[in-house]
Amino acid sequence: MAFLKTLLIIFLVLWLLGLLGRILLPFALRYLVKRLTNMSGMATPQQRQEHPEGSVHIKGNPPPETRYRPDEGEYVDYEEIK
Numbered sequence: 001m002a003f004l005k006t007l008l009i010i011f012l013v014l015w016l017l018g019l020l021g022r023i024l025l026p027f028a029l030r031y032l033v034k035r036l037t038n039m040s041g042m043a044t045p046q047q048r049q050e051h052p053e054g055s056v057h058i059k060g061n062p063p064p065e066t067r068y069r070p071d072e073g074e075y076v077d078y079e080e081i082k
Helices: 002-048
Strands: none
């Protein structure tokens, strides 16, 4: 009988958690999205204030990535033999 009582309690707890999740999860997600939107909105004006309006600023290209390091040796292409 104790086993059935334990199973019933576990089932009720999981059911209540699911019910609370359906009710509280949308509110929590709305709060999180609003908070992240505000945080990203605060970062945007700071980036725009870097250069005054109308000025031209060109960033340099990043250095090209090398496919091998000089200390690795020479690359040798090979053909598959059948």
